[in-house]
Amino acid sequence: MNSMNQSITNEVPSEEEAAAGVAESQPTDTVIEEGKTVGKPFADNAKFSLRDVEVFYGESRAIKKISLDIARNQVIAFIGPSGCGKSTFLRCLNRMNDSIDICKVKGSLKLDGQDIYDPKRDVVELRARVGMVFQKPNPFPKSIYDNVAYGPRIHGLANRKADLDEIVENSLRKAGLWEEVKDRLEATATGMSGGQQQRLCIARAIAVNPEVVLMDEPCSALDPIATAKVEELIAELSESYTIVIVTHSMQQAARVSHRTAYFHLGHLVEVNETKKVFTAPEHELTESYITGRFG
Amino acid sequence: MQPANLLLLTLVLAVVAYGLGYARSRSLAMPLGGIRHLKSLPFYYGARAALWSGIPALIVLGCWAAFQGKVIQLIIIGGLPPELIPETEGQASLLLSKISNVASGALPAGFVEAPIAEAAERLKALREQSRLLMSALVVSVSVLAGFLGWLRIRPRLNARSQVESILKWLFFACAALAILTTVGIIFSVAFETFRFFGKVPFTEFIFGSQWSPQTALRADQVAAEGAFGMIPLFTGTLLISAIAMVVAVPVGLLSAIYLSEYANKRVRGVVKPLLEMLAGIPTVVYGFFAALTVAPFISDLAAAIGIEASSQSALAAGGVMGIMIIPFVSSLSDDVINAVPQTLRDGSLALGATQSETMKKVIFPAALPGIMGGVLLAVSRAIGETMIVVMAAGLAANLTANPLETVTTVTVQIVTLLTGDQEFDSAKTLAAFALGAMLFLSTLLLNVIALKIVRKYREQYD
Numbered sequence: 001m002n003s004m005n006q007s008i009t010n011e012v013p014s015e016e017e018a019a020a021g022v023a024e025s026q027p028t029d030t031v032i033e034e035g036k037t038v039g040k041p042f043a044d045n046a047k048f049s050l051r052d053v054e055v056f057y058g059e060s061r062a063i064k065k066i067s068l069d070i071a072r073n074q075v076i077a078f079i080g081p082s083g084c085g086k087s088t089f090l091r092c093l094n095r096m097n098d099s100i101d102i103c104k105v106k107g108s109l110k111l112d113g114q115d116i117y118d119p120k121r122d123v124v125e126l127r128a129r130v131g132m133v134f135q136k137p138n139p140f141p142k143s144i145y146d147n148v149a150y151g152p153r154i155h156g157l158a159n160r161k162a163d164l165d166e167i168v169e170n171s172l173r174k175a176g177l178w179e180e181v182k183d184r185l186e187a188t189a190t191g192m193s194g195g196q197q198q199r200l201c202i203a204r205a206i207a208v209n210p211e212v213v214l215m216d217e218p219c220s221a222l223d224p225i226a227t228a229k230v231e232e233l234i235a236e237l238s239e240s241y242t243i244v245i246v247t248h249s250m251q252q253a254a255r256v257s258h259r260t261a262y263f264h265l266g267h268l269v270e271v272n273e274t275k276k277v278f279t280a281p282e283h284e285l286t287e288s289y290i291t292g293r294f295g
Numbered sequence: 296m297q298p299a300n301l302l303l304l305t306l307v308l309a310v311v312a313y314g315l316g317y318a319r320s321r322s323l324a325m326p327l328g329g330i331r332h333l334k335s336l337p338f339y340y341g342a343r344a345a346l347w348s349g350i351p352a353l354i355v356l357g358c359w360a361a362f363q364g365k366v367i368q369l370i371i372i373g374g375l376p377p378e379l380i381p382e383t384e385g386q387a388s389l390l391l392s393k394i395s396n397v398a399s400g401a402l403p404a405g406f407v408e409a410p411i412a413e414a415a416e417r418l419k420a421l422r423e424q425s426r427l428l429m430s431a432l433v434v435s436v437s438v439l440a441g442f443l444g445w446l447r448i449r450p451r452l453n454a455r456s457q458v459e460s461i462l463k464w465l466f467f468a469c470a471a472l473a474i475l476t477t478v479g480i481i482f483s484v485a486f487e488t489f490r491f492f493g494k495v496p497f498t499e500f501i502f503g504s505q506w507s508p509q510t511a512l513r514a515d516q517v518a519a520e521g522a523f524g525m526i527p528l529f530t531g532t533l534l535i536s537a538i539a540m541v542v543a544v545p546v547g548l549l550s551a552i553y554l555s556e557y558a559n560k561r562v563r564g565v566v567k568p569l570l571e572m573l574a575g576i577p578t579v580v581y582g583f584f585a586a587l588t589v590a591p592f593i594s595d596l597a598a599a600i601g602i603e604a605s606s607q608s609a610l611a612a613g614g615v616m617g618i619m620i621i622p623f624v625s626s627l628s629d630d631v632i633n634a635v636p637q638t639l640r641d642g643s644l645a646l647g648a649t650q651s652e653t654m655k656k657v658i659f660p661a662a663l664p665g666i667m668g669g670v671l672l673a674v675s676r677a678i679g680e681t682m683i684v685v686m687a688a689g690l691a692a693n694l695t696a697n698p699l700e701t702v703t704t705v706t707v708q709i710v711t712l713l714t715g716d717q718e719f720d721s722a723k724t725l726a727a728f729a730l731g732a733m734l735f736l737s738t739l740l741l742n743v744i745a746l747k748i749v750r751k752y753r754e755q756y757d
Contacts, residue, residue: 101560123647154648
């Protein structure tokens with residue numbers, strides 16, 4: 001620990017902590033070198049390649065020089081204590097931070113080699129390729145059918161009603177919901193249970209046939225049975241989609257992901273194979289977190 | 296003592312009772328080892344004593360004030376010599392006002408007959424006695440009841456639940472008062488309306504297309520028969536309200552959408568208060584704006600393109616009324632749109648929908664019941680609006696759908712029927728009540744329909 005303290009950069013930890021709004025239970029004597037990530041942050045078959053990403057909320061810096069590759073058709077889990085910036089970072093990947101006026105993103109973020117934050121980039125096309133599932137199930141107050149058909153209708157994916165029906169059925173099947181709802185497609189989605197709603201949101205996201213699905217704590221509002229179903233679904237989806245999942249449950253990260261990234265105070269501390277992170281973490285902060293010493 | 300002063304005194308006594316009750320509960324609690332051995336907090340014992348002292352006194356005061364006039368009148372009339380006792384109610388009230396004028400000194404006692412002057416003296420004395428008696432009674436009731444309440448304070452007394460239940464009844468009384476007032480208004484309007492229908496047939500009023508309420512005031516006067524067909528008034532109201540809504544709903548709704556979805560915080564902070572300022576302008580100012588600026592402009596414009604338009608038009612009144620109503624629609628819609636959860640917006644945007652697609656397909660449908668509510672509120676505002684119409688649309692009851700002609704509305708006719716010296720049993724005056732009743736019924740119907748619609752959509756979208 002002392003050797004680490006000597007490698008302190010120009011950071012002032014107390015200020016950074018205040019800015020990131022982090023709980024006080026963090027070990028403050030460990031300091032992370034900015035932009036330095038232990039483990040294996042880079043991959044050969046990168047879907048996303050992100051270099052020196054910084055995110056500012058007004059004056060405060062929520063993400064500090066993060067570099068990371070997200071590999072194709074893999075599940076990567078973002079873990080870390082509350083306020084560590086993992087959700088902020090996730091929302092950069094489909095530019096959901098755009099709607100926040102004071103939020104500024106710097107650095108190079110590329111999807112298949114194309115800059116995500118290029119001013120000429122079509123956000124609609126980006127979001128069609130990078131779908132998202134949110135923390136709380138947020139079905140539209142419409143019928144189950146209309147919820148799933150929403151994206152395909154906007155993007156003109158179906159020419160005929162029959163095509164649309166097929167897309168809806170396929171998406172619901174992939175989300176493991178078809179058998180439960182096939183007889184009541186016209187019922188309102190808000191009448192479903194929480195777990196069903198969340199799987200509907202996943203079906204809605206994959207109905208536009210995205211390449212990547214971002215999931216922001218998708219199970220935090222669900223009971224264990226519904227959580228198990230969603231996790232099963234994630235495992236199935238990982239065969240054809242690249243999935244990025246933010247989670248507070250380390251067991252979940254261990255169960256569903258191939259790689260795990262540990263965030264701390266806006267830094268990306270460690271990235272590695274999930275098994276490696278949970279059995280032999282290299283960084284002591286990662287170790288403290290996964291052994292439950294804080295967070 | 297004057298009733299107002301007496302009211303103040305009862306309040307003071309109640310406060311004193313509160314203090315004494317509070318003190319007594321504390322002093323009872325001290326030997327037991329602190330207020331935690333009381334059944335309730337000292338505040339509740341104090342409040343209970345205050346309520347005991349205040350409420351009976353107020354009831355006595357209210358009853359006395361309500362009935363003393365009538366009782367004194369009966370005594371005075373009963374004391375008159377038999378030849379003066381009035382036969383009809385009209386005579387009685389004339390006589391009583393004469394007596395009370397003498398008593399107050401407005402009419403010198405020398406101008407009237409001796410028995411009346413005598414009665415006036417008695418009236419004065421009775422009033423004085425009544426005041427004294429009332430003061431004594433109210434104060435003693437207050438003190439006695441307060442004392443009883445104070446005396447019955449025991450550590451085991453559950454003052455909290457007693458105060459709660461008294462407060463519950465007080466709140467209920469307030470709610471009942473509002474309802475009773477409404478019922479009273481309905482009955483008084485209904486009564487006069489029935490009298491009107493005794494003079495003018497119901498069917499003529501409902502289906503008549505002619506409105507000219509000029510009737511002869513005296514038998515020897517030469518005047519028109521008077522026509523009481525409400526159709527032109529209601530079509531006028533509908534025409535003007537429709538024009539107003541055509542202006543207000545799109546502008547208000549779209550500005551609400553702009554404010555809630557597109558404008559950044561700074562713009563919103565400036566534009567929203569400015570827009571709401573429109574609601575603060577007195578309607579009479581809108582009225583002369585409509586009459587002196589908009590109406591001439593419209594008639595000039597119409598003349599320029601070769602259409603005939605009168606100098607006062609439904610279009611001018613309706614248009615200006617629409618501008619007046621914009622803030623109602625925009626402010627209410629803005630609130631409703633903002634209340635739609637952010638997660639729905641995010642969900643739609645994350646699927647690649649544009650902002651306007653999100654608005655159109657997700658937010659607007661979800662906010663629709665609330666928006667409908669705002670629009671219907673605006674409609675009832677438009678129907679009830681009078682001043683702009685008086686000034687800019689004229690008084691002529693034309694049955695027309697042409698917005699360039701002068702029309703009149705129900706509310707304007709009610710005003711013109713009831714202003715100035717009126718006989719209270721002529722059909723002309725009573726027509727105002729009939730119109731009011733019809734207006735009330737139609738807005739009631741509108742509200743019922745609105746509630747139905749809102750409920751239907753709510754089932755679909757919640």
